[in-house]
Amino acid sequence: MSMANKPSALQLLERVQSRGHLKNHFIVQSLPAGVDARGLEKISAEDAWALHRRLHERFIEKRGDTGGHHEKASPNFLDVKVKLAREMLASCDFCERRCGADRAAGKKGTCRVEVTPRVSSAFLHFGEESPIVPSGTIFFAGCNFACVFCQNEDISTDPENGIPVTPQKLANMATSLAMDGARNVNYVGGDPTPNLHTILESLAYQDSPVAQLWNSNGFSTVKAMRLLLDVIDIWLPDLKYGNDACAKRLSGIDGYWQILTRNLKNVHDEMIVPGHASLVIRHLVMPGHVECCSVPIIEWIAKQVPYAMVNIMGQYRPQHKVLSRHAEFKDIARRPSFEEIDAVRSLATRLGITWKPVS
Numbered sequence: 001m002s003m004a005n006k007p008s009a010l011q012l013l014e015r016v017q018s019r020g021h022l023k024n025h026f027i028v029q030s031l032p033a034g035v036d037a038r039g040l041e042k043i044s045a046e047d048a049w050a051l052h053r054r055l056h057e058r059f060i061e062k063r064g065d066t067g068g069h070h071e072k073a074s075p076n077f078l079d080v081k082v083k084l085a086r087e088m089l090a091s092c093d094f095c096e097r098r099c100g101a102d103r104a105a106g107k108k109g110t111c112r113v114e115v116t117p118r119v120s121s122a123f124l125h126f127g128e129e130s131p132i133v134p135s136g137t138i139f140f141a142g143c144n145f146a147c148v149f150c151q152n153e154d155i156s157t158d159p160e161n162g163i164p165v166t167p168q169k170l171a172n173m174a175t176s177l178a179m180d181g182a183r184n185v186n187y188v189g190g191d192p193t194p195n196l197h198t199i200l201e202s203l204a205y206q207d208s209p210v211a212q213l214w215n216s217n218g219f220s221t222v223k224a225m226r227l228l229l230d231v232i233d234i235w236l237p238d239l240k241y242g243n244d245a246c247a248k249r250l251s252g253i254d255g256y257w258q259i260l261t262r263n264l265k266n267v268h269d270e271m272i273v274p275g276h277a278s279l280v281i282r283h284l285v286m287p288g289h290v291e292c293c294s295v296p297i298i299e300w301i302a303k304q305v306p307y308a309m310v311n312i313m314g315q316y317r318p319q320h321k322v323l324s325r326h327a328e329f330k331d332i333a334r335r336p337s338f339e340e341i342d343a344v345r346s347l348a349t350r351l352g353i354t355w356k357p358v359s
């Protein structure tokens with residue numbers, strides 16, 4: 001990746017503010033599926049993925065055409081995505097836990113999120129990164145991670161802690177937030193990934209020209225990423241751990257580093273470099289984890305995803321199981337020191353990462 005062509009910090013900021021861009025999901029909905037509604041219903045999953053690949057190519061051709069009129073086709077590329085998401089739900093592999101639970105039939109996987117998602121709150125958030133506020137934040141109950149230091153344990157550990165939402169109801173929430181001045185619809189939790197099917201389907205009912213923002217732990221499968229890639233305008237993933245051992249111990253996750261770097265690299269190369277979406281990576285500096293986590297993360301970002309902006313967060317504080325199982329987690333039962341946060345930010349500055357406008 002050439003650093004010579006890297007956009008300036010100002011250009012990256014303008015992108016994330018999404019001024020004057022046609023939102024990606026409108027382009028997706030302007031692309032005819034190429035089969036009628038009945039044909040789409042009957043098509044096999046294999047053929048539907050082949051169709052998705054062809055439509056993705058058409059999306060790439062058309063996405064630069066932001067000035068034209070984009071009338072909704074029926075059925076369209078989004079309908080293909082919704083069909084595929086519903087089929088994945090019957091043997092759930094939205095995330096790399098790959099539970100295989102038949103959620104469509106009422107079974108539950110590790111996240112315990114039911115087929116009808118629950119939203120615990122939706123409001124205009126002014127505490128997110130400055131270029132994206134006010135953000136129309138929608139908090140989904142339930143999570144596929146088990147972070148011992150979770151700051152939202154009331155909703156992440158209780159997937160029933162919210163009101164059930166249909167796609168239309170979710171779209172109404174998004175529209176209402178947009179009318180109140182939100183610059184984006186911010187899907188978060190818990191984690192939004194187990195709710196992918198409903199979020200995709202809700203886009204068909206959203207007419208407001210606000211950006212779609214995916215605020216996630218980034219642990220999606222390649223298939224889930226393919227469904228999301230064309231419709232998300234702003235990616236806001238966490239990159240917490242620089243190795244698998246820390247991810248396993250503190251979030252109960254296997255294979256973290258390979259999966260996260262694979263997903264972020266794909267987003268960066270397919271959407272961020274051509275300028276059709278923005279990427280802000282959140283990295284929470286953890287006490288005692290500068291050498292094992294922060295340093296490899298910052299070095300990887302500088303080398304592999306240089307068009308990303310990075311929020312280097314210093315607000316970690318002991319919570320959740322770090323407090324209730326103090327003896328087990330006493331190594332992270334403190335706030336990170338000024339020296340630890342400064343070491344990470346200084347390294348990012350030395351490596352040319354854009355972090356100040358979003359930290």
Ligand code: SF4
Nearest residue numbers: 092095098099109111
């Ligand atoms: S989203 Fe939930 S049910 Fe689906 S694979 Fe992930 S943890 Fe399992």
